[in-house]
Amino acid sequence: MTTFRRVAGKLGALLLTLFLASLLVFFSRFLVPGDPVSFLLRGRKPSPEAVAQVTAQYGLDLPPWQQYLNWLTGVLQGDFGRSLQYRQDVSEVIGDRLPVTLMLVVMAGTMIAVVGLTAGIVASLNRGKVLDRAVLIGLTVLGAIPSFVGSIVLIAVFAVQLGWFPSFGSGEGFLDMAYHLVLPSIALAIVFVVLVGKVTRSSMVEQLGREHVEVATSRGLKRGTVIRRHVFRNSIGPILTVSGVLVAGLLVASSIVEAAFGLAGIGTLLVQSVDRLDFPVVQAIVLLIVTAFVVVNAIIDVLEPWIDPRAAAGAGAR
Amino acid sequence: MTLLDISELTLDLPNGKRLLDGISLTVAEGETVGLVGESGSGKSLTARSVLGLLPSRATMGGSVQLLDQSVLDASRSELLALRRTRASMIFQDPRAGINPMRTVGDHLTETMRLCEGRSAADAKAVAISLMEAVRLPRPEEHMNQYPHELSGGMLQRVMIAGALTSSPRLLICDEPTTALDVTTQAEIIGVLAEQRASRGMGMLFITHDLNLAASICDRVYVMSAGRVEEQGDARQVFSNPQAAYTKRLVAATPTIVVARDSAATADQGADASATTSDAVPSTADAAASASASATPAPVEAMLSASGISKTYVRRGKEPVRAVIDASIEIPRGGALGVVGESGSGKSTFARMIVGLEQADTGDIRIAGRERTSVPSSRVERLEHARSVQMVFQDPYLSLDPRITAGKAIEDAMRLHRNLSTTDARARVIELLEQVGLGDVHAQARPRTLSGGQRQRVAIARALAIEPDVLVMDEATSALDVSVQAQVLSLVEEIRRERGLTVLFISHDLAVVRRLCDETVVMKTGEIVERGRTIELLGNPQHPYTRLLIDSVPRPEWNLEAVAAEASELEDPVAQN
Numbered sequence: 001m002t003t004f005r006r007v008a009g010k011l012g013a014l015l016l017t018l019f020l021a022s023l024l025v026f027f028s029r030f031l032v033p034g035d036p037v038s039f040l041l042r043g044r045k046p047s048p049e050a051v052a053q054v055t056a057q058y059g060l061d062l063p064p065w066q067q068y069l070n071w072l073t074g075v076l077q078g079d080f081g082r083s084l085q086y087r088q089d090v091s092e093v094i095g096d097r098l099p100v101t102l103m104l105v106v107m108a109g110t111m112i113a114v115v116g117l118t119a120g121i122v123a124s125l126n127r128g129k130v131l132d133r134a135v136l137i138g139l140t141v142l143g144a145i146p147s148f149v150g151s152i153v154l155i156a157v158f159a160v161q162l163g164w165f166p167s168f169g170s171g172e173g174f175l176d177m178a179y180h181l182v183l184p185s186i187a188l189a190i191v192f193v194v195l196v197g198k199v200t201r202s203s204m205v206e207q208l209g210r211e212h213v214e215v216a217t218s219r220g221l222k223r224g225t226v227i228r229r230h231v232f233r234n235s236i237g238p239i240l241t242v243s244g245v246l247v248a249g250l251l252v253a254s255s256i257v258e259a260a261f262g263l264a265g266i267g268t269l270l271v272q273s274v275d276r277l278d279f280p281v282v283q284a285i286v287l288l289i290v291t292a293f294v295v296v297n298a299i300i301d302v303l304e305p306w307i308d309p310r311a312a313a314g315a316g317a318r
Numbered sequence: 319m320t321l322l323d324i325s326e327l328t329l330d331l332p333n334g335k336r337l338l339d340g341i342s343l344t345v346a347e348g349e350t351v352g353l354v355g356e357s358g359s360g361k362s363l364t365a366r367s368v369l370g371l372l373p374s375r376a377t378m379g380g381s382v383q384l385l386d387q388s389v390l391d392a393s394r395s396e397l398l399a400l401r402r403t404r405a406s407m408i409f410q411d412p413r414a415g416i417n418p419m420r421t422v423g424d425h426l427t428e429t430m431r432l433c434e435g436r437s438a439a440d441a442k443a444v445a446i447s448l449m450e451a452v453r454l455p456r457p458e459e460h461m462n463q464y465p466h467e468l469s470g471g472m473l474q475r476v477m478i479a480g481a482l483t484s485s486p487r488l489l490i491c492d493e494p495t496t497a498l499d500v501t502t503q504a505e506i507i508g509v510l511a512e513q514r515a516s517r518g519m520g521m522l523f524i525t526h527d528l529n530l531a532a533s534i535c536d537r538v539y540v541m542s543a544g545r546v547e548e549q550g551d552a553r554q555v556f557s558n559p560q561a562a563y564t565k566r567l568v569a570a571t572p573t574i575v576v577a578r579d580s581a582a583t584a585d586q587g588a589d590a591s592a593t594t595s596d597a598v599p600s601t602a603d604a605a606a607s608a609s610a611s612a613t614p615a616p617v618e619a620m621l622s623a624s625g626i627s628k629t630y631v632r633r634g635k636e637p638v639r640a641v642i643d644a645s646i647e648i649p650r651g652g653a654l655g656v657v658g659e660s661g662s663g664k665s666t667f668a669r670m671i672v673g674l675e676q677a678d679t680g681d682i683r684i685a686g687r688e689r690t691s692v693p694s695s696r697v698e699r700l701e702h703a704r705s706v707q708m709v710f711q712d713p714y715l716s717l718d719p720r721i722t723a724g725k726a727i728e729d730a731m732r733l734h735r736n737l738s739t740t741d742a743r744a745r746v747i748e749l750l751e752q753v754g755l756g757d758v759h760a761q762a763r764p765r766t767l768s769g770g771q772r773q774r775v776a777i778a779r780a781l782a783i784e785p786d787v788l789v790m791d792e793a794t795s796a797l798d799v800s801v802q803a804q805v806l807s808l809v810e811e812i813r814r815e816r817g818l819t820v821l822f823i824s825h826d827l828a829v830v831r832r833l834c835d836e837t838v839v840m841k842t843g844e845i846v847e848r849g850r851t852i853e854l855l856g857n858p859q860h861p862y863t864r865l866l867i868d869s870v871p872r873p874e875w876n877l878e879a880v881a882a883e884a885s886e887l888e889d890p891v892a893q894n
Contacts, residue, residue, distance in 0.1 A: 211414040215477075218369050218409075219429045220402030220484070229428070230417050308419055309464040 007302055014298045021290040022075070026068050029279045075287070081280035085273070090280045094266065094288070100170045101265035103177055104254055107185035108192070112246075116193045117239075120200025121232065127205055135197070143194035147253055151187040151260035158183055168262045184261045188254055192246050199242045203235035210234075237307050244300040248293040321345050321488045321520040322368060322405075326380035329363060329544075331373065337363055339544040340380070345488060345520040350511075352535030352552060353524045356567075356798035357769075360544040361524050365490050368405055368522070370397045385487060402433050405488040406481035408510075411497040412473035416465045416480075423461030426480050448479040452509050470660075471502035478509060482517075489514065490522045495530070499659035500825065504869035507534060526799065528571045532556045532873035540564045556873065570803035572828035574855055574870050618686060620650040620819040621671070621706075621787045626680035628666055640666040642843040643680075648787070648836075651817040655830030655851060657866070658840035667840070668791045668823045673702040685786040700734060707780035711792040713772035717764040723775040724750070724760025731782040749778040753808055770801035774808065781812070791823045806832055827870060831855060839863045 037054050055061045059070055074081060080090035123135040145153075159167030171180035207213065208231055216226045255267025266285055273281040304311045322345040329338035338360045345351045355361045366372060367382050370389050382389040385404050392400060409415040416425050426448065427441035436444075442461065449457035452475040465473055474494060481489060491510065495503035511534060514521050525531050531538050532552050539549045540563065548561040559565045624645040630638040641663040648654045658664040669675040671682055676692045683689060684705040693699040710716040717726060724746045731742055747757045753774040764772055773793065780788055790809070794802040810833060812818050824830050830837050831851050838848040839862065847860040858864045 211409055211411065212417045214371060215407075215409055215415045216417070216428075218371055218401060218407045219480070220398050220400075220433055221429060222398065222432075225432055229420075234417065234419050310418055310466045 003305075006305075010298055010302055014294055017294050018291060021294070022072060022287060023068070025283050025286045025290070026071055027064065029283065030064060032277075071283070075284075080284040083273075083281050084278045085276050085281075086278075090284045093269070093281060094284055097264055097266050097269050100177070100181070100263050101251075101254055101258070101267060104181050104185055104188060104257070104263070104265060105250055107178065107181055108188040108250065108254075111185060111189040112192045112196050112243075115189070116196030117200050119193065119197035120239075121204060121227075123197070123201045124204035124208060125227065127208070132201075136201075139194045139197050142190050145190060147187055147191060147256050148260050150190050151184070151257055154183045154187050155261070170263045170265070181263075184257045184263060187260065188250070188257045191253070192250060195242065195246060196239065200235065200239050203238045204231055207231045207234045237304075240300050240303070240307065244297040247296045248289060251289045251292060319347050321347055321385060322522065323383040324364065324367070324380070325383075327364065327367060327382060328379035329360075329367070329372070330377045330379075332375050332377075337376075337544050338367075341541075341544075341546055342380075343539050343546065343549070345522050347487070347520050348514075348518050349537070350514065350521040350523055350535045352531035352538035353522060353541060354526070354528060354531045354538055354567075355541035356526055356800060358543070359541040361541050362492055364541070365407070365492050365522060365524050368488070368490060369401050369407055371407075398433075402429065402484055404486060405490060406484055406486040407490040407492060408474075408477050408481050408494045410493040412470060412477045413465065413497070415477055416473060418465050420464075421461065422463050422465065422468065422476050425465075425476065426461075426483060429480075430483055444483065445479070448482055449476070451482070451513065452476075452479045453505075454479070469502075470498050471505060474498060474502075474506050475509060478506075478513070482513060485517070486519065488520045488522065490524070492524045493526065494523075496526070500827075501659065501865055501869045503530075504871070507871070527871065528556060528567060528799070529573065529873065530871040533871040540567065553873070566800060570800040572799075572803070572806070572826070572832045574828045574831055574867060574872075618650070619647040619683075620652070621646070621648040621654075621682075621684050621821065623647075623667075623671060623682045624680060626667065626670060626677045626682065628663075628670060628675065628678050639843050641670070641677075644840070644843075644845050645680075646821075646838060646845070646848075648819050648821060651813070651819060652836070653813060653820040653822060653834045655834035655837040656821065656823045656840060657825065657827055657830050657837055659825060659866075661842065662840040663843040664823050664840050665791055668708070668789050668821065671787075671821065672706055672708045672789055673699075674708075704734060704783055704785060706787045706789060707783055707785040708789040708791060709773070709776050709780050709793040712796045713769060713776050714764070714796070716776055717772055719764050721763070722760065723755075723762050723764070723767065723778075724757075726775065727760075727779045727782050730779050734783050745782070749782055750775075752781070752812070753778045754804070768801070769797050770804055773797060773801075773805050777805070777808065777812075781818075787819045787821060789821045789823070792825065793822075794829060795824065795826065802829070809833060827855065827866060839866065 037051055037058075037060060052061075059067055062070070071081065078091060080094070082088065083090050083093045086093050119135050119139060123132045126132045155167045158164050165183045166180050167183070169180060171177045213226060213230050216230045217223070221229075251267075254265065255271050257263075258265040258267040259271065266288070269281065270285045272278075273285070322343075324344070325342045327338055327341040328336065330336050341360070341364050343351065343353070343364075353361045353364065363372075367378070368384060368389060370392060372378065378390050380390075384400060387396070387400060387404070389397070389400065416422070420428075423442065423445060426445035427438065430436045430441035430444060431438060445461065446457040449460060454460055454472060454475050460468070460472075460476070465476075468476065477494075489510075494510070495506050498506060507530070510521070513519070523531065523535055535552045537550065538552045538555050540547045540555065540561065542563045547563040548555055548559065555564060556568060559568050624647075626641055626644045627639070628641040630640055632638065644663075644667055646654060646656070656664045656667065666675060670677045671684075671689075673689065673692050677690060681688075681690050687705065689702060689705055693702040717723075721729070724743070727746045727749055728742050731737060731745060737745065743760075746760055750756060750759055755771060755774055755778070759767065759771065759775070764775070767775065776793075777788075794805050797805060806829065809820065813820060820833070822830060822834055834851050836849065837851040837854050838845045839854070839860065840846070841862045847854060847858065847863045854863065855867060858867055
């Protein structure tokens with residue numbers, strides 16, 4: 001019952017957030033200089049009739065709130081309007097690009113989880129020793145490399161010098177795409193590996209010093225069991241919280257990596273659309289990123305009592 | 319037969335610091351052996367060495383034999399076997415010692431399932447029977463509960479049950495009741511004694527509490543600075559201590575035992591306050607007798623709180639009535655003790671008097687001025703602070719680590735008065751000297767001071783403003799007994815010299831007895847009994863007061879005589 005109420009409450013908050021985000025996303029276009037009509041009529045000499053016709057055709061003559069309602073109604077039905085530059089439905093334009101970005105994010109996410117967690121765990125279990133220092137220094141150095149520099153170095157070494165991976169394009173079919181995306185996802189993952197690694201290390205170190213860990217050891221549990229069941233299990237909370245915040249950064253950072261590797265993904269599309277004042281596409285992508293961020297964090301929130309049972313008891317828990 | 323034989327155990331850290339210096343002790347089957355000492359004495363380290371739980375870079379010397387198996391030379395798998403079958407350990411704080419993210423059932427069955435390879439159902443059955451053995455009320459239900467759903471006392475029972483799953487031959491208890499209330503402590507000690515007897519286990523019992531050690535142990539070892547100072551029959555050691563350190567420890571330990579001729583003691587107590595507080599001799603006495611007979615005091619009370627109530631409203635839960643219609647009165651220069659267990663509302667009461675919390679109803683007056691409401695403006699806060707100052711429980715937390723002791727005191731002073739730098743400095747030194755510190759300590763940061771020194775700084779800071787009333791909330795609970803004795807003597811001295819009015823909040827009847835003329839007992843928000851401390855201890859009226867007094871561990875013999883003799887040897891204030 002309480003679980004149901006809590007989840008319902010989270011869902012309400014989620015919908016409210018998305019609604020506010022949609023307002024911001026839609027009306028921000030009125031703050032940006034530039035007129036979509038002049039873009040649509042580019043190359044032609046705009047006669048007043050033509051301008052009026054295009055304006056009416058795209059519904060730009062309506063008052064802003066009416067335009068918003070039209071847009072929102074469409075969005076709720078999966079219709080994001082038409083792209084001004086491609087003269088196609090926005091959903092189609094995005095649909096073409098989405099698989100690349102999704103694949104990129106999933107591959108990078110996996111790397112972040114595997115490498116970040118491993119680095120953090122290894123460092124924490126060797127706290128103060130050479131290995132810990134090495135991992136920490138390694139992470140700090142990696143964290144200082146901007147992703148476009150990382151991309152160029154990766155291309156130079158693994159694509160050009162060694163020729164192991166392609167340097168450009170996203171390939172055809174699932175396996176080929178995965179192969180093409182190895183270097184881009186490494187480039188994307190680096191900065192986030194550093195963050196996750198450091199959070200994991202400090203969270204683990206904190207738990208390692210807890211008395212219940214000593215109690216578990218005193219009872220004759222193997223070290224591996226103690227680490228798994230009592231140290232790592234209790235460290236998950238902070239790691240997940242940080243990971244949730246990283247999601248937005250990951251989607252945004254993908255645009256840089258996509259540009260560096262010439263991938264036709266959401267990120268490059270966003271940059272291009274902003275450049276060309278293709279408002280419907282920009283709005284759709286931004287809304288997509290916001291939605292992804294909010295949903296991931298809502299899921300983490302809902303999971304919290306499962307991760308830490310004390311959270312279920314509310315603020316009253318000691 | 320000998321279960322545990324530690325001989326000439328040494329432990330050195332890489333930086334050359336020697337933490338254990340030639341410890342030798344034995345525990346036989348069915349025997350309860352006490353390991354007594356203050357913080358830093360090495361008693362916990364000695365106990366942990368039995369299970370091979372040692373600092374990773376320490377160098378060990380000597381030997382630890384557990385059932386004829388050497389612990390220090392044991393391989394990793396031998397060590398696991400040893401922990402799984404021969405000895406178990408119970409830790410101080412059950413709330414820290416049981417993983418908060420796993421269920422009680424998981425804690426209990428974990429080793430049986432993962433180490434002994436028993437089936438889940440089998441392990442559960444054993445866990446439930448053990449929970450019954452340690453008298454947990456609803457074993458089936460507790461299996462699926464999380465630690466935060468149980469009280470501290472119940473959790474300590476879970477910890478005990480968990481330690482017994484392996485049927486150990488030796489049970490090591492590291493301050494198992496220090497984090498618990500005194501009535502809960504008595505119950506836990508009962509459970510431990512019962513299990514030890516029925517299983518014929520040996521028990522190594524670590525504690526800082528002499529009375530507790532004396533009341534349950536057959537033999538004791540007194541440790542200090544990594545060495546065994548004295549050992550022998552518990553009664554012998556405490557009633558006739560040989561080593562200077564033991565004598566000091568016995569002298570410093572406050573007791574609630576009221577001598578047979580309680581009248582004599584009472585007189586003595588009254589004498590002390592009457593003869594030495596020249597400024598206000600008659601007031602204290604008159605008021606003490608006045609409020610003892612529960613008639614309005616003829617003299618103006620320094621602190622009077624009447625009909626104070628506080629209820630916390632919690633969303634979706636029952637409201638908590640933290641303080642219910644509590645009234646106290648302290649005459650100028652008096653000292654009142656408020657005694658209660660955790661959750662009794664004593665700290666909330668103190669916080670309302672200090673102005674950190676708003677009372678729902680009631681009236682608080684300090685030196686005749688209205689002090690009920692929480693001050694909201696800067697001027698009001700300063701006014702309130704001049705009326706009443708508080709000394710908190712943990713000096714490690716109540717002093718800013720980056721501010722030197724002198725500066726902390728100076729800052730408090732300058733907040734209230736315009737002083738030139740030289741005047742302020744001079745006053746700081748004066749205050750520090752008053753609390754038994756010197757100008758060398760003015761430059762010290764809290765990190766470099768000991769616990770007792772820190773609490774002295776906290777007291778000096780509170781006194782810097784020259785408040786009407788000093789509230790001490792468990793101000794000696796975090797300190798070792800010898801340090802506690804020093805701080806208590808200091809407060810007594812300041813009371814004598816300056817006629818300071820003190821409200822002393824504590825869970826410890828013995829400490830209150832030492833310091834306070836009068837005492838009130840609080841239970842779940844209400845004051846259930848009040849009176850002169852000695853009368854209250856000697857002849858308690860309310861059943862709860864009786865329970866509190868009966869729960870305080872007490873050896874059959876009287877510590878009083880020894881304490882009196884030993885206290886002459888040593889002036890606790892003089893040493894740091």
